[in-house]
Structures are given as structure tokens and as C-alpha cells.
Amino acid sequence: MQTLYITxxxxxxxxxxxxxxxxxxxxDAINDQLLSSGIDGLLxxxxxxxxxDADILRVHATDYWSFLKRSVPESGYFEIDPDTLMNPHTLDAARKAAGAGILAVDSIMAGxxxxxxxxxxxxxxxARPSLAMGFCFVNNIAVAAAYALEKYGFxxxxxxxxxxxxxxxxxxxxxGDERVLMCGFFQESIFPNVHTQNQPKNMLNIPVEAYASGEQVRKLVEDRWMTDLFEFEPQFVFVSAGFDAHREDELAQLGLVEADYAWITQQIVSVAEHSAQGxxxxxxxxxxxxxxxxRSVVAHLKVLAKL
Known part of the structure; x- marks a missing residue:
């Protein structure tokens, strides 16, 4: 079976x-690299x-979703915060972004x-249950995960x-949801400035110092994530694939490169193949x-598609 690319x-x-x-x-940048790398036609x-609405309301509050629907501007922008703004097309895009995960789950489950x-x-x-922030309006991965838990009974x-x-x-x-194990790393002391002391036992989100290298992050993944993931034996794996820890990205100060994203993806694939039928x-x-x-998305996709 192939890798499905949804947009x-x-x-x-x-x-x-x-x-x-x-x-x-x-x-556009992702599409250009898919074409130039030659993998576009293999997906x-x-x-x-x-x-x-029901899909979104599994994880978001009714009042919040109603607020977003009321706030779509006829033109220009509606500012939720200085970095998070709606234009006339935002809500449609957000519905499609969240719907992609549901389509993906159903397609995989159908074989x-x-x-x-x-x-x-x-x-x-x-995106929090009742708040848009950090460029995010609907929590796409949470919508898909909640859908999978409810529809397929994982x-x-x-x-x-x-x-x-x-x-x-x-x-x-x-x-606190014992059906879910979340593993993450993030650069400490930058947005959203969340402290992770005393996390619930199903949360393994680990701060990383600025200027950490790809090698340091790989060691963190190996030492801190992998044993817990294999012991948990997830039946489905969801990934928030952000590529802003790349050393060329100016919004943060970590030192990953494409090879690091490929390696992390391979670890994720190994977990999924162990207990989640891939x-x-x-x-x-x-x-x-x-x-x-x-370039990083192509590295990620090549591992997913075994290319």
C-alpha cells in the first residue's frame, strides 16, 4: 500500500x-520539492x-466554534491576536485541514x-479547546485522533x-486520557512558553535548550520516547510534523537537518509497524x-513511503 498525500x-x-x-x-514550496525530487508520482x-461541526466539537467548545463562525470577515482580516488572523477563507481552510485527518484515518482503515x-x-x-492561538484555529490532529478513538474504538x-x-x-x-500517549520535544522558553513540570503520566513533552543539535535530539528520542512508545503499543500513530526545528528556520534556534527528520520518521515507523499495523x-x-x-517534508515522506 502507498502513502496518501492529502491537501x-x-x-x-x-x-x-x-x-x-x-x-x-x-x-507551494512543498509541492515544488515533491516534483523536483521525483516522488510526487509515487504517492x-x-x-x-x-x-x-460534530467532528470539531469532539475537541473544541461549542461557544468557541460559534465564535469562529461569527468572526469570518467579509473582507480584510479579523484579528484574534496579533499573530492569528482570519480572512474570508480561513474557516473553509480550517474545515478542510481538519477534514484531511478524518479522510486519512478512514482511507487507512479501509485499506x-x-x-x-x-x-x-x-x-x-x-489551538486550545476554547482559544485560537499560534497561527492555529482548529486542532487538526486532535480532531482526527478523537474521531479515530470514537469511530474505530481504539x-x-x-x-x-x-x-x-x-x-x-x-x-x-x-x-489524563489513558488511551493516548503524547510524546514531543520543543525548544524551551519560546512560544507558547508552557512549563511541563508535573505533566500527567500520558504526556512526555520534553524541553530542549536553544542551539541543540540534531544528534542531541536523536539521543533524546532514543532515550526518552522509544521505550515508552513500544511499551504502550499504540494501535494508531498520529504525528504533528513541524519542520521549524531546522537549522535554517529563523523562528527558533535548533539545529536539525533533513537527515534528522528522516531518522525521527523512521523511529515513528518502527513503532507503528510494531503495534499499529503501520x-x-x-x-x-x-x-x-x-x-x-x-526538503524536510520530502525526507519525511520518503521514509513513510519507503522510497
């Missing part, structure tokens, strides 16, 4: 101003469908694909977050140096 033109229409690093050109391609990558925006892992799933920023929204949504759904989160983003 939608609506994800290109959401934008927050020419100055904003979370821009439509991120998807299955699907367009996302909409997440329903149409082994795993999937959702090339969608806006990203999602900072007893154990893992969420792995390798974005340079802590996936605070995802952690808040699943803290089932993985990965979501684009951060990554703002366009060339590094495209």
Missing part, C-alpha cells in the same frame, strides 16, 4: 498578510473533505493506504509532536524557511 486548494486561500511567516507559499493523492501526510494549513497543534493511540514549539493545545485536549497519519504544522520546509 486542498482552499488551504492556499487562507492568509494573514504579506508579512506573515505562516503563508500560502509554504504549500496517492486526494483532496480533503470538510470536517463536520486504501498504509499511511498519510496531510499537507494542510492553517496548522492546528496550538484503546491506545500515540500522538508524536516534533514541531519546535510545544503542542500545547493537543496536550490540553488529551491530558498506521500513521502525519499533519503539517510549522516550518517557515521555505526551502528547508520543502
Amino acid at each position: 486542498h486548494p482552499a488551504c492556499h486561500l487562507h492568509e494573514m498578510g504579506d508579512w506573515h511567516p505562516e503563508c500560502p507559499q509554504r504549500l 496517492l493523492h486526494e483532496q480533503s473533505t470538510d470536517a463536520t 486504501h493506504a498504509q499511511n498519510a501526510f496531510c499537507a494542510v494549513r492553517p496548522p492546528g497543534h496550538h 484503546e491506545r493511540i500515540s500522538i508524536i509532536d516534533f514541531d519546535v514549539h510545544h503542542g500545547n493545545g493537543t496536550a490540553e485536549m488529551f491530558a 498506521r500513521i497519519v502525519s499533519f503539517l504544522e510549522g516550518g517557515y524557511s521555505l526551502s528547508a520546509l520543502g
Whole structure:
């Protein structure tokens, strides 16, 4: 079975101003690298469908979702915070971004694909149950994980977050849920400035000092994640794939390169093959140096697709 690549033109229409690093050109950069690397034709391609209100309300508060629907501007921008703005297309893009994960789960469970990558925006892992923040409006990975738990009755799933920023929204949504093991690393003392002391036992989100190298991060993954993941034996693995820990990315100060993302992805694949029949759904989160983003996504996809 092949790797499914899911995106939608609506994800290109959401934008927050020419100055904003979370821009439509991120998807263009990924597409360019898929074509130039020669792997585009080796992937299955699907367009996302909409997440329903019920899908979104599994993880978000009703009042919050109603607020977002009321706040879509007819033109220009509606500012939730200085970095998180809605344009007339944001809500449609957010529905498509969240719906990509649901389509991916159903496609994998139906045997149409082994795993999937959702090339969608806006990203999602900072979106809290009742708050948009950090460029995120709907928590795409949480929507998909909650859907999988409810529809397919999984007893154990893992969420792995390798974005340079802590996936605070995802952690808040699943803290204390014994069906979920979340493993992440993030650069400490940057947005969203979350402290991870006294985490619930199902949360393993580990701060990393600025300027840590790829080798240091690999050791962290090996020493801190892998034993817990293999012992937990997830039946499905979800990934918040942020590529902003790349050394070329100016929004943070970690030192990863494409080979590190390939190695991390291989560790994730090994967990999924051990207990989840290889089932993985990965979501684009951060990554703002366009060339590094495209190259890193290709490295991630090559491992997922065993190319």
C-alpha cells in the first residue's frame, strides 16, 4: 500500500498578510520539492473533505466554534491576536485541514493506504479547546485522533509532536486520557512558553535548550520516547510534523537537518509497524524557511513511503 498525500486548494486561500511567516507559499514550496525530487508520482493523492461541526466539537467548545463562525470577515482580516488572523477563507481552510485527518484515518482503515501526510494549513497543534492561538484555529490532529478513538474504538493511540514549539493545545485536549500517549520535544522558553513540570503520566513533552543539535535530539528520542512508545503499543500513530526545528528556520534556534527528520520518521515507523499495523497519519504544522520546509517534508515522506 502507498502513502496518501492529502491537501486542498482552499488551504492556499487562507492568509494573514504579506508579512506573515505562516503563508500560502509554504504549500507551494512543498509541492515544488515533491516534483523536483521525483516522488510526487509515487504517492496517492486526494483532496480533503470538510470536517463536520460534530467532528470539531469532539475537541473544541461549542461557544468557541460559534465564535469562529461569527468572526469570518467579509473582507480584510479579523484579528484574534496579533499573530492569528482570519480572512474570508480561513474557516473553509480550517474545515478542510481538519477534514484531511478524518479522510486519512478512514482511507487507512479501509485499506486504501498504509499511511498519510496531510499537507494542510492553517496548522492546528496550538489551538486550545476554547482559544485560537499560534497561527492555529482548529486542532487538526486532535480532531482526527478523537474521531479515530470514537469511530474505530481504539484503546491506545500515540500522538508524536516534533514541531519546535510545544503542542500545547493537543496536550490540553488529551491530558489524563489513558488511551493516548503524547510524546514531543520543543525548544524551551519560546512560544507558547508552557512549563511541563508535573505533566500527567500520558504526556512526555520534553524541553530542549536553544542551539541543540540534531544528534542531541536523536539521543533524546532514543532515550526518552522509544521505550515508552513500544511499551504502550499504540494501535494508531498520529504525528504533528513541524519542520521549524531546522537549522535554517529563523523562528527558533535548533539545529536539525533533513537527515534528522528522516531518522525521527523512521523511529515513528518502527513503532507503528510494531503495534499499529503501520498506521500513521502525519499533519503539517510549522516550518517557515521555505526551502528547508520543502526538503524536510520530502525526507519525511520518503521514509513513510519507503522510497
